[in-house]
Every structure is written in C-alpha cells, then in structure tokens.
Amino acid sequence: MTRPAAQSEHRDTGDPAPVQREVSPNAPTGVDLERVIGAQVRSLRLAGGLSVAELAARVGISKAMLSKIENAQTSCSLSTLANLARGLDVPVTSLFRGADSAREAVYTRSGHGAVIVGRGTRIGHHYELLGALRGQHKRLEPVLVTLTEASEAFPLFQHAGTELLYMLEGVMVYGHGDSDYTLRPGDALLLDGEGPHGPNELVRLPIRFLAVTAYPDRHGEG
Known part of the structure; x- marks a missing residue:
C-alpha cells in the first residue's frame, strides 16, 4: 500500500503564502x-x-x-x-506559445492569509493579505479587511492606483473625496486611490470587505 506523500507545513512568518509551482504532466519541455x-x-x-x-x-x-x-x-x-x-x-x-506553460499561483486557505499591519490596525482593523505574486503580477494586492470595534477616528488612505471594495458583511459608510457611500453586503465601490478614502461610519458590526488594489507598473519594483 502506497502512503501519500507528506505535505510540508508553512510556518506563519507574516510573509505572503509561498508561491506554489506545478508543471502539467503534458507541458512541453x-x-x-x-x-x-x-x-x-x-x-x-x-x-x-x-x-x-x-x-x-x-x-x-x-x-x-x-x-x-x-x-x-x-x-x-x-x-x-x-x-x-x-x-x-x-x-x-x-x-x-505553449512552450512555457508553468505559471505562478498562490492558494490561501480560509483564515490563513498573512496578517499585515496597516494604518487602521491600532484602532481594531484587521488586514489579511490573500496572496501575493512576484514580478509584474506584484501590482495586484488583495486584502480581506475586518472591522470589529467602533471607533471615533478613522484613518484616511491615499495611494497610487485603483482600488475595488467588495462588501461581504455588515454595513458602513465609506468616504472617497467629497462623497459618501453606504455599503451593504454585495455592494462594490471602485475608486481612484489618489483620492482620500476610508470608512466614515461603522453602521453595523462586524464588517468584512475585500479590498483589491491595482498599483501602477512601477509599484513594487526593486
């Protein structure tokens, strides 16, 4: 009886999950x-x-x-x-075309993304990085944001690139520039990251939303 190969464990070091590489058996060499x-x-x-x-x-x-x-x-x-x-x-x-079929992918199990420190961490915001690729694909950063505590002060964010917010749980009022948007589960907000943005009011806790930021080509180089 053949025993399945043991799976190596990834120790949480705060870094993104390791990139897994797998080449199809039919991939040309x-x-x-x-x-x-x-x-x-x-x-x-x-x-x-x-x-x-x-x-x-x-x-x-x-x-x-x-x-x-x-x-x-x-x-x-x-x-x-x-x-x-x-x-x-x-x-x-x-x-x-087809001679180099190996591509990078990052698989992140539920609740096992790397915890990162952001500007809202000190007031109860929890940021979980859902994976990161290298090279040119490093431009995309998906983060699961969880807000569990009410706060009177909210940080404002400004950065290069475009950001997509997708509401998963709870209700909040999110500001971008001079506009406010009430976000409920299933709502999405696509915004220019150069404009000041951030939560203005936490209407119903807990709040969870997916924040995906697409940075310009120069971001993350070096």
Whole structure:
C-alpha cells in the first residue's frame, strides 16, 4: 500500500503564502520544443486558410520540409523560424506559445492569509493579505479587511492606483473625496486611490470587505 506523500507545513512568518509551482504532466519541455513549434505552425497555417504548398512557397522551403516541421521531425534554424513567422504574418514568439506553460499561483486557505499591519490596525482593523505574486503580477494586492470595534477616528488612505471594495458583511459608510457611500453586503465601490478614502461610519458590526488594489507598473519594483 502506497502512503501519500507528506505535505510540508508553512510556518506563519507574516510573509505572503509561498508561491506554489506545478508543471502539467503534458507541458512541453526542451526535448519536445519541435513539437510545440510544429503544432503552432500547423494551427496558424490552418487558421490563415493556407495549404502546405502555399505556406512553403511563402517561406521559401519545400513542402516536404514544411511537413517535417509540422510533424516535429526536424529542428528549425533561426532564419527558418523568422521566415515562418513572416509567412504566417505573426510574431516569432507566437511559434513558441505553449512552450512555457508553468505559471505562478498562490492558494490561501480560509483564515490563513498573512496578517499585515496597516494604518487602521491600532484602532481594531484587521488586514489579511490573500496572496501575493512576484514580478509584474506584484501590482495586484488583495486584502480581506475586518472591522470589529467602533471607533471615533478613522484613518484616511491615499495611494497610487485603483482600488475595488467588495462588501461581504455588515454595513458602513465609506468616504472617497467629497462623497459618501453606504455599503451593504454585495455592494462594490471602485475608486481612484489618489483620492482620500476610508470608512466614515461603522453602521453595523462586524464588517468584512475585500479590498483589491491595482498599483501602477512601477509599484513594487526593486
């Protein structure tokens, strides 16, 4: 009887959950790059309504050579790849689509997001980061905000980018600039982060809402 592999535990260090990487068993590797290119050439040729003879004439190769390329029976030189892309009227990168199928994803179990400290932490606001990707995807920050205590003073926030609030529980009056919005479960508020914003009145506690901030490209670089 085969025992299931033990799952490693993630110790809460206050950092976002570790990025999990998994490659599909069918994902192409270096040894079958020719297969990826061949499949893309055939797919693009058919999408363009071209026969093997027509594309071969455009590229300047024989029909037999094109057939070998589409069936992953030969490797293409860089010049042939460039000519194929030109003949198909696509970027060269289109011929490699599917060769790098691994993508990052972060899975966060309910109640296991990293607790972060925000400006409202000192007055009873609870911020739970629901995951964070690296590189260009670091621009998006999803946070679950929970308010459980009434307060007479509320912090105002200002930041670059766009923010989406989605109300899950409770009722609150949320201010943005000179406007106030009463948010109930199911309500959403999309706002420009440069405008001063924050809760003005906690009408019914507890309050939970999802705050997703999309920062400009320069945010988080370095």
